[in-house]
Amino acid sequence: MIYLDNAATTKTSDVAIRAMLPYLSQVYGNPSSLHSAGQRAAEALEEARARVGACIGAAPGEIYFVSGGSEADNQAVLTAAALGRRKGKKHIVSTAIEHHAVLHALQKLQKEGFDVTLVGVGADGVIRAEDVERAIRPDTVLVSVMAANNEIGTLQPIGDVGRICRERGILFHTDAVQAAGHIPLDVRAQNIDMLSISAHKFGGPKGAGVLYARKGVPLYTLIEGGAQERGKRAGTQNVAAIMGMAAALEEACSTMQATAIRVAALRDRLIEGILAIPHSALNGDAHRRLPGNANFCFEGIEGESLLLLLDDKGIAASSGSACTSGSLDPSHVLLAIGRVHDVAHGSLRLTLSNETTAADVDYTVAAVREVVAYLRNMSPIWRDLQEGKRQFIL
Numbered sequence: 173m174i175y176l177d178n179a180a181t182t183k184t185s186d187v188a189i190r191a192m193l194p195y196l197s198q199v200y201g202n203p204s205s206l207h208s209a210g211q212r213a214a215e216a217l218e219e220a221r222a223r224v225g226a227c228i229g230a231a232p233g234e235i236y237f238v239s240g241g242s243e244a245d246n247q248a249v250l251t252a253a254a255l256g257r258r259k260g261k262k263h264i265v266s267t268a269i270e271h272h273a274v275l276h277a278l279q280k281l282q283k284e285g286f287d288v289t290l291v292g293v294g295a296d297g298v299i300r301a302e303d304v305e306r307a308i309r310p311d312t313v314l315v316s317v318m319a320a321n322n323e324i325g326t327l328q329p330i331g332d333v334g335r336i337c338r339e340r341g342i343l344f345h346t347d348a349v350q351a352a353g354h355i356p357l358d359v360r361a362q363n364i365d366m367l368s369i370s371a372h373k374f375g376g377p378k379g380a381g382v383l384y385a386r387k388g389v390p391l392y393t394l395i396e397g398g399a400q401e402r403g404k405r406a407g408t409q410n411v412a413a414i415m416g417m418a419a420a421l422e423e424a425c426s427t428m429q430a431t432a433i434r435v436a437a438l439r440d441r442l443i444e445g446i447l448a449i450p451h452s453a454l455n456g457d458a459h460r461r462l463p464g465n466a467n468f469c470f471e472g473i474e475g476e477s478l479l480l481l482l483d484d485k486g487i488a489a490s491s492g493s494a495c496t497s498g499s500l501d502p503s504h505v506l507l508a509i510g511r512v513h514d515v516a517h518g519s520l521r522l523t524l525s526n527e528t529t530a531a532d533v534d535y536t537v538a539a540v541r542e543v544v545a546y547l548r549n550m551s552p553i554w555r556d557l558q559e560g561k562r563q564f565i566l
């Protein structure tokens with residue numbers, strides 16, 4: 173299989189598995205227990221906290237272990253909501269291209285009386301820091317802007333947004349789930365107050381993540397119960413998964429520069445090959461994007477059929493985010509960059525890893541060409557386009 177769906181999840185790395193095994197077998201104590209079996213697990217957790225923190229420039233005391241990106245995003249948004257209620261501030265600024273974990277949490281708050289401004293993007297899929305600045309009001313309590321988009325891979329100017337927020341004393345959260353382990357992050361230099369990470373997007377196991385909260389941020393407790401995570405997240409920690417996450421993040425960060433150069437070169441080879449298909453287009457800026465992300469639209473094609481035929485050829489791809497697959501609504505991100513419904517339906521996301529080879533890329537380009545031609549041959553829309561009954565958009 174050629175696995176090109178690394179934005180959905182990554183293979184658990186060997187380093188992560190090796191780091192996890194002792195905590196599934198020998199060191200199985202509950203980190204909250206006072207006996208030495210428990211204390212060995214507790215010490216491991218504290219070591220992982222420091223290692224994860226070091227990767228993003230945070231202190232160990234600012235790292236909270238959670239179940240993943242969705243939980244971290246929800247906790248960050250609800251932290252701002254609780255603060256807003258106390259301070260009488262009810263406005264939140266975010267973007268039209270956030271992950272649903274942020275967008276749906278914000279929708280819930282809107283029903284509870286919060287005002288939400290979603291800053292839009294241009295065709296390049298990159299928000300403008302000036303637009304965020306203009307959206308800020310005296311009653312703004314939170315700005316949430318993702319570091320890198322999960323569908324089209326575009327990198328967002330979080331350093332500029334962070335500076336704007338810090339100058340105004342507004343909380344700044346960034347969903348860094350696609351960024352962590354792939355591009356450099358520094359919570360101090362980028363003035364980040366809260367940041368979400370998910371282990372399974374950089375070679376760690378599923379079901380583990382981190383919410384970084386700067387010292388002094390009054391974190392809201394999403395899960396009540398025991399005193400784990402300094403009272404901010406109850407529930408016995410998933411010690412093995414956390415150890416795997418720390419090892420995977422350290423490995424990803426220490427090899428980041430070399431991996432990014434190699435993977436970006438393969439990504440560009442893939443983009444060049446696929447854009448040779450007539451009436452196709454790249455979604456999102458060609459350069460300001462994650463090293464491993466390529467996302468395309470093809471006119472006269474239906475994304476689901478494309479995926480299934482590629483799967484038959486041994487290629488695992490995606491036509492948007494996993495959360496929207498199965499639904500007929502086109503991706504909110506593709507609509508936000510101005511793709512019309514018909515074109516947005518014909519999208520294909522291919523996301524590479526450090527294991528992707530040039531041969532994988534060449535095989536994929538040939539397979540996509542073949543499948544697109546096959547589907548267009550059968551498509552009534554494509555016939556209309558050919559006969560001039562419909563206008564080409566791409």
Ligand SMILES: *Cc1c(COP(=O)(O)O)cnc(C)c1O
Pocket residue numbers: 179180239240241242243245271273318320321322347348349350370371373379381
């Ligand atoms: C995957 C993803 C999430 C959700 O993370 P989970 O750990 O799967 O809950 C949130 N935001 C972005 C940008 C993602 O890519």
